[in-house]
Amino acid sequence: MTQPTPSVATSTVAAVEAGASSMLRRSLQQLLAFAGLIGIFIVFAIASPAVFPTYTNVIQILFSAVVIGLLSLGATLVIITGGIDLSVGTGMALCAVMSATFIVDWHIPVLLGVIMALLFGGLIGLVNGFNVAFLKLPPFIATLAMMMVASGLALVVSNKRPIYFDQSSGYAHLSTGSLIPGVEFPNAIIIYAVAAIVAGVLLNKTLLGRYDLAIGSNVEATALSGVNVRKWMVIIYAVAGLFTGLAGVMISARLGSAQPATGAGYELYAIAAVVIGGTSLAGGRGSMLGTIIGSLIIAVINNGLQIISVPQEWQNVILGVVILLAVFADQFRTRT
């Protein structure tokens, strides 16, 4: 661009090419993941042309991606710091139970109850962050302990029974209702999309995102440059917890009930989505777009394999192989 060029057209092309190639370098993994998503979609579309690529089914894929998708947004923020959050699955169940406690048992209006459930998720994250940043517990251990605490508390608070949102008809609409009248487009997908945009802005446009990446790449250097690392760690874990809270609201809205014993194992799918999306488990590198694509890849594979009636045992094998391939592709790119 600094050198004079013969014509405006060529310079524009050159600029576009330069921009494109640097973007390509920066986000090759996302592109790989995205290409993977498209590739997998095409394979299933060929295998089941009448059913898989239909509007209803695509909506179903997006809809089934919502809960894992929301969990993985928060997990991305934590994993970028070089940490891990094992508490999101059972934490989600606890937030669902709290949401039901607020709205059903305490008769708090739905909207306020939902906000309180989100904040409760934030509180879980806050405790995780405090344990990691101030008590210096390894994230794996701190969140493993929280996973157990949350799974127990969900059963204690609910008295081991599912809590039903019968009297709060608006609650289910959060998930299965349709904001656009006459069009089959569940609100859950809209809420997921909004949450994904918020997460993307948080990571790419705010101080939180910048410090998140900085802490993950080099925590000492970040601290030496005057950033209050411990404070920001707590904030990052707490913000991640808000997404757990939202996932808890969305799964209980879908089921019309808070199921206290669900959630275990969801954290591993969330981590898988993050990893497929190219976020490094070593920290310092990651993208929300990648995580969203990762969640969609899991949803597409699950849905597609079920549609073409692959035995369930093999569905898990295939999903595991995809995760291996994704991580391998990522490492291959980093090495070369």
Add this chain to the structure above:
Amino acid sequence: MRQFTTKALVLVAATALSLTAACSSSTATPGSSGSAAGGQKYIAIISKGFQHQFWQAVKKGADDEAAKEGVKVTFEGPASESEVEAQLTMLENAIAKKPDAIAFAALDTKAASGALDKIKAQNIPLVAFDSGVDSDAPLTTVATDNIAAAGEAAKHMCQLIGNAGKVGVIVHDQTSRTGIDRRDGFLKGMKDTCPNATVLPVQYGAGDQAKSADIAKSIIQANPDIKGFFGANEGSAVGVVKAVQELNKTGLAVIGFDSGKAQKDAITAGIMSGAVTQDPIGMGAATVKAAVDAINKKSVDKKISSGYYWFDKTNMADPKIAAVLYD
């Protein structure tokens, strides 16, 4: 990194050890104090967990029977029905308490064989309930005849779809006895009574409502001409109901298993045609009864069937049915 891993492993091991120690020490107290208090017999019951209120109903039956017999029971179970290992730990801890009898509902028919041998070696009477185990250790097995019960569901399914068309099946898991028996019972029932129907490949949803709903939706999408759907436990059946609601699918005969508020509501609303229920209260009572008989050296039958009922809109309010349906 390596150093961190080692540290992490040590910490995990330490946490696990302290948790196990905490569990066994806290749970050991009621047993020992129980037998100390006037020689009251103590039965340790290990169930499959809390995921379904079914277990709350079993507990109620067990508690009522225990009060009647004047024995002490404790009722434990893992947080979810996939935690085979956690359940095994509970069983081991129960053995350590040296109870007068143990009642055990195995999540996996084979996983507990080591612990069951230990129970046999220590001469503690063992009553298996809900699921049998692949072992000769139990004196008796108190269970729903799941093959017959699922066959009943198949019979009703056949009537509802008029002996023709595609039928989907979602089962909770591939390894537990109830999963295997209900699947095989339903498939056999369909083959025998409904030769003109096509049963689609069985899918498994781990008893998780959301997961089962996603699977059911995929199956309904892939087979728009589907006529019926069978969910083999509460979580699977509610998942099918969610799928039908979310797709606004009509004209589908849905049959469930067990009860719970969501299934009862679906039957009232006409989304679900009916369901087969076990008799969980009767199961809890029969389990404690068998254990007491075993403690008193009375002979018990090798198999005790705790019964099942078909219920739909027409008989849900019947007192006999309503008593075994739980919310």
